Amino acid sequence: MQDFSQIIEQAKAFGHTVAVVSHIKSGKEAAVFRAMLDGKIVAMKVYKNPEERSFQNAYEYLAGKFYKSPSARRAVAKKNKFGRKLKQKNWIKREFFMLQKFHEAGAAIPRPILQIDDSIFMELLGDEGIVAPRLIDIELDQNEAATAYHSIIESILIFWEHGIVHADLSPYNVLWWKSKPFIIDFPQSIDKRLHPDARNILDRDLKNITKYFGRYTEVDLAAAEKRFK
Ligand SMILES: Nc1ncnc2c1ncn2[C@@H]1O[C@H](COP(=O)(O)OP(=O)(O)O)[C@@H](O)[C@H]1O
Ligand SMILES: [Mg+2]
Structure with a gap:
């Protein structure tokens, strides 16, 4: 397994x-x-090479709210070198912030718990022995x-x-656990603005x-689309 010492150290620094x-x-x-986080079993998603990640156009709207210092906000808006660096360093933080907002609003996603270093801890869909199947795996x-x-x-x-x-x-990106669906995997999300x-x-x-659901139940794509303004 890979080296988790940095995550473990940073987590320790935050208690x-x-x-x-x-x-x-x-x-x-x-x-x-x-992983066990403070003695409870959770899922830990560790992103690879986040510093090399080409920054996408997601999260900028939320990012504007996220940066507290006006100079940081200006740097990000101007897309200068400092701004680019800030974004790369912070996209995992922003993803976590976004997941928290979704979860608070009642979206069907695993509960986000903690963001440390390049990782996000969240509710484990599964237990010690099994992990939740994806929709594609079940009937x-x-x-x-x-x-x-x-x-x-x-x-x-x-x-x-x-x-x-x-x-x-x-x-592929919806897990099924305890008779409920959970949407996962957000890094490619985009900002509609x-x-x-x-x-x-x-x-x-x-x-x-x-x-997908049309195989099992009545669905109405046009009606669903109309709800999005
Ligand atoms: N909260 C979770 N609980 C249990 N398993 C998870 C959880 N999040 C992800 N997984 C498992 O890890 C796999 C990959 O996660 P995902 O977020 O789709 O990353 P990616 O597709 O970018 O590698 C999922 O298909 C699922 O099997
Ligand atoms: Mg996936």
Whole structure:
């Protein structure tokens, strides 16, 4: 397993104890682990090379609120070297901040718990032995599908009302746990105020999700689309 000493040290500096338990999954952008945080089992998502990450157009709207110092806000707005550096250093913080806002608003996402260094700790969907399957891995009955479809559309609406489009919504990025869906994996999200194609990307997310649930229950794409202004 990789070296977690920096995360563990930083967590300690903030008064938290972290112990990594087991690996769940690695992808191109991140690796996800089970970990004990202050004695409770959680999911820990560790982003790779965040300093090399090409900054996308996501989060700028929230970022404007995030930076407290006016000079930092100006630097980010002007996109100068200092601003670019600030953004790269802080995108994980901003992602965490965004997840907290979504969760507070009632979106179906795992509860964000703590952000330390290059990692985000969140509610584990699963337990010591198993991890929640993705929608693509399971079969739903009609009732489950109808409720889950509703919950996901409401969540996409919450993201939209916060100015954000997930931009990679599919049955691969929704986990199923305790009879409920949870949307994961936000780093590619876009800011609808800044992205000229945001509406089309939103419609693609809505279409993917509607198509999936259409196998199990009645869906109405046009009605869903109309709710997004
Ligand atoms: N909160 C969580 N609880 C349990 N498993 C998770 C959690 N978050 C992510 N995972 C697992 O890790 C995998 C990768 O996470 P994801 O956020 O989709 O990252 P990426 O696709 O960028 O690698 C998921 O498909 C899921 O199996
Ligand atoms: Mg994913």
